[in-house]
Amino acid sequence: MSELFKAIQQNRDSILKEWLDSIRAASRRRDLIDDRELEVQTSEVVAAIVDAPAGTTLQDFGAPGWQPLKDLLSSLSASRAALGFTPSETALFVLSLKPALFTIVREQAGNHAEQLFLGVTTVNDFVDRLALHTTDSFISARNQVIARQQEEMLELSTPVVTLWDGIVALPLIGTLDSARTQVVMESLLQAIVQTNSRFAIIDITGVPTVDTLVAQHLLKTITAARLMGAECILSGIRPQIAQTIVHLGINLSDITTKARLADAFKVALERTGRSVTRTTKPAGSVATATREL
Amino acid sequence: MERIPILRMGNFLLVTIQVDMHDKLALTLQDDLTNRIAEVGAKGVLIDISSLEIVDSFIGRTLANIASMARVLDAETVVVGMQPAVAITLVELGMSLPGIHTALNVESGMEFLRQIVPDYREKDDDGDYTED
Amino acid sequence: MGTIQKTETVPIKSGSDVVLVRQRVRAWTIDMKFSLVDQTKIVTAASELARNTLEHGGGGKVELALVNNGTRSGLQLAFSDTGPGIPDVKLALSDGYTSGNGMGLGLGGSKRLMNEFEIETEPGHGTKITCIRWK
Numbered sequence: 001m002s003e004l005f006k007a008i009q010q011n012r013d014s015i016l017k018e019w020l021d022s023i024r025a026a027s028r029r030r031d032l033i034d035d036r037e038l039e040v041q042t043s044e045v046v047a048a049i050v051d052a053p054a055g056t057t058l059q060d061f062g063a064p065g066w067q068p069l070k071d072l073l074s075s076l077s078a079s080r081a082a083l084g085f086t087p088s089e090t091a092l093f094v095l096s097l098k099p100a101l102f103t104i105v106r107e108q109a110g111n112h113a114e115q116l117f118l119g120v121t122t123v124n125d126f127v128d129r130l131a132l133h134t135t136d137s138f139i140s141a142r143n144q145v146i147a148r149q150q151e152e153m154l155e156l157s158t159p160v161v162t163l164w165d166g167i168v169a170l171p172l173i174g175t176l177d178s179a180r181t182q183v184v185m186e187s188l189l190q191a192i193v194q195t196n197s198r199f200a201i202i203d204i205t206g207v208p209t210v211d212t213l214v215a216q217h218l219l220k221t222i223t224a225a226r227l228m229g230a231e232c233i234l235s236g237i238r239p240q241i242a243q244t245i246v247h248l249g250i251n252l253s254d255i256t257t258k259a260r261l262a263d264a265f266k267v268a269l270e271r272t273g274r275s276v277t278r279t280t281k282p283a284g285s286v287a288t289a290t291r292e293l
Numbered sequence: 294m295e296r297i298p299i300l301r302m303g304n305f306l307l308v309t310i311q312v313d314m315h316d317k318l319a320l321t322l323q324d325d326l327t328n329r330i331a332e333v334g335a336k337g338v339l340i341d342i343s344s345l346e347i348v349d350s351f352i353g354r355t356l357a358n359i360a361s362m363a364r365v366l367d368a369e370t371v372v373v374g375m376q377p378a379v380a381i382t383l384v385e386l387g388m389s390l391p392g393i394h395t396a397l398n399v400e401s402g403m404e405f406l407r408q409i410v411p412d413y414r415e416k417d418d419d420g421d422y423t424e425d
Numbered sequence: 426m427g428t429i430q431k432t433e434t435v436p437i438k439s440g441s442d443v444v445l446v447r448q449r450v451r452a453w454t455i456d457m458k459f460s461l462v463d464q465t466k467i468v469t470a471a472s473e474l475a476r477n478t479l480e481h482g483g484g485g486k487v488e489l490a491l492v493n494n495g496t497r498s499g500l501q502l503a504f505s506d507t508g509p510g511i512p513d514v515k516l517a518l519s520d521g522y523t524s525g526n527g528m529g530l531g532l533g534g535s536k537r538l539m540n541e542f543e544i545e546t547e548p549g550h551g552t553k554i555t556c557i558r559w560k
Contacts, residue, residue: 067428070495133495140496186462189377196397223389224380229373229396313447315440316476347447347465349472350531378465385466386473386534 004119005058007108008101009050016046018100026096032083041076045097048072058126073130074137081141090138094131098123151183160191167268168197169261171236173206181217188221192230199268200225203261205236215250222255231271233257235264297322299329305337305406306330306368307399311344319355327362335368337406341399343374353388360393369409370394373402429501430491437475437504438484446475446487453489453500459560467500467558470535474504474554477531482506482552492557499540499559507551514544 008015019042048069056065073094080090105119161169170188174180192200202218204210210218222232235258237245245252258264269275295318300307306329308322326338340356342348348356360370371394375383383390396402433453435446450471454464471487478485485506492501511517518533536542539556546552 062428064428074495137496182462185381186377189380193377193397198397198401220381220384224377224384227380227383227390227395228375228377229398229401313444315444317440346451347468347472349469349476350534351472351476378462381462382465382469382538385537386469387537388534 002057004105004108004122007104011104012046012050015097015100015104016043018103019046019097022096022099023093026092032085033080044072045069045076045094058122061126061129069130070133073134074141077134077137078141081138087135087138091131091135094134095127097130098127101127147179150179160188162191162195162197163201163265164269164272164274166195166197166272167199167201167265168192168195169201169203169265171203171206171261175209176207176214176217178213178217181214181221185217185221185224189224189228192225192228198230198272200230200232201261201264201268202232202234203236203264204234204241205238205261207236207241210241210244212248212250215245215248219250219255231256233264233267235259235261295321296325299325301329301333301335302403304335304410305339305403306333306335307339307341309341309344313347314352316351319352323355323359323362326359327366330363330366330368336410338363338368338370339399339402339406340370340372341374341402342372342379343376343398345379346376348375348379348383350386350388353383353386353390357390357393369406371396371402371405374398428493428495430493430498432488432490434486434488436484436486437478437506440479443472443475443479447472450489450500450502453491457491457498457500457560459500459558463558466538467502470538470556470558471502473531473535474502474556477554478504478506478552481511482508484508485551494559497559499557501555501557502539503553503555505551505553510548510550510552511544511546512548514546518544 020039023038023042052065052069056063060066076093077090080093101123102120105116105123109116109119159171161171163169168188168191170184170191172184176184188200188202191197202221204218207214218234222234225232233256234252237257237259256264256267258267266276297308297310297312297314297318306326308326310322312318314322329335330338338359340359342356345352356372360372363370372390373396375395394405396405433449435449436442437446447468451464451468454467459467475487478487483506485504485508488503488505490501490503492499518536535556539558541555541557541559543555544552545555
């Protein structure tokens with residue numbers, strides 16, 4: 001097979017040409033990428049294949065000699081994702097390298113069926129791996145964008161509110177998954193330190209469902225806060241959630257729970273030695289009057 | 294030998310852990326504290342870990358041990374100032390340090406100790422109640 | 426597990442080496458720009474495993490490595506010793522297990538703190554624990 005590789009190395013130009021022809025025949029997307037850029041990209045890829053250090057073989061895709069090629073494909077993939085190519089278009093870009101390499105195989109093998117078969121399967125596997133790697137990078141780059149956007153959304157949607165001196169509240173809205181809970185946990189604990197709050201009210205009115213996983217996350221947050229010296233009160237537990245909690249056998253006996261945030265606030269005030277009393281009549285009139293217009 | 298200093302404030306002992314402790318230093322602290330508690334009849338111990346960036350299971354166990362030993366000697370322990378990242382990691386590690394009192398900072402820690410420790414008249418350093 | 430890019434080996438022969446491991450791992454995590462919470466998790470796991478290497482493995486070493494799996498990079502820690510090995514890995518990984526004094530959360534705990542975790546061990550032939558935290 002090193003003969004095959006040698007043959008590939010010696011036919012760089014014809015491979016490049018044939019590959020470009022295949023790409024143009026398949027789908028061009030001239031709206032997304034111009035011809036010159038395409039030529040630059042394909043020649044860089046062919047160069048990375050052909051210039052792999054001595055000792056690198058087509059069969060060993062994991063060899064360090066292929067790292068530059070893999071890195072190149074990753075960055076090509078990322079730039080194509082940004083340009084608006086679909087994952088299959090990007091994969092096709094790589095897969096259309098096959099005909100060009102098959103040509104070399106056929107020239108090399110001549111009439112020898114066994115050699116032909118070996119050459120074709122080697123090239124096939126190699127290019128398939130390249131395409132898969134490119135697709136993985138594409139997806140990974142997309143995921144990173146999504147993750148970053150999610151993080152930004154999370155930060156916007158988990159504001160910690162200071163209700164009073166030493167009492168903060170975290171109104172949770174939406175579903176709680178692992179990633180979200182990490183961010184939520186961290187921002188609550190950070191807020192506790194920054195505001196010197198002994199009490200944190202976690203309100204789950206806006207959380208649609210509580211399953212074992214969500215409960216575990218909440219419990220972890222509460223335990224961490226306790227280790228830091230702050231007590232958490234759970235509020236906004238709807239009847240259905242109360243039922244789920246009991247059904248699932250989740251043990252909340254250690255934690256103060258209240259149906260409403262207002263009740264939780266009252267408890268926190270009491271525990272910090274405060275109470276709310278009425279001192280004078282409320283300002284303004286108790287009833288509203290309508291006027292003739 | 295390297296030792297973590299223990300300060301005395303009346304009935305209470307105050308320890309600030311600022312260095313990255315190796316195991317031996319932690320054990321030495323455990324010994325020193327228990328000795329000192331017995332020596333001065335301390336009723337409360339405050340351990341400030343606000344500078345500790347890493348609390349692993351050994352240090353966690355050491356803190357728990359200190360609290361248990363102190364309790365046997367009739368002193369309450371409060372650990373203050375645990376950093377959020379440390380708290381999160383400890384929970385993930387599986388340690389919740391039950392039985393240890395915690396507070397946000399030295400001030401709240403002292404407030405806590407004053408609340409739970411009965412009102413003893415403080416003996417001075419020469420062992421009696423008179424100032425001379 | 427991925428291609429390795431740069432490495433550093435720290436011997437673990439004494440209690441102060443455990444502290445050195447924490448410092449070196451911390452330096453690497455800062456370099457690799459891990460978040461503060463991730464840094465803490467990784468350094469804590471390293472501390473647990475270094476201690477295990479010292480106390481149960483009779484001393485050994487750790488190799489830190491920057492790894493890349495094609496799409497993201499991570500920090501790999503490989504602890505090895507030529508000690509007695511771990512006879513029952515499943516038991517050792519369960520929380521509360523201890524063969525020494527105190528609560529045995531080191532092994533199971535470190536596993537929870539890292540993303541990938543592999544143990545190679547054979548009674549009488551030492552132990553190698555390789556774990557990775559991805560960025």
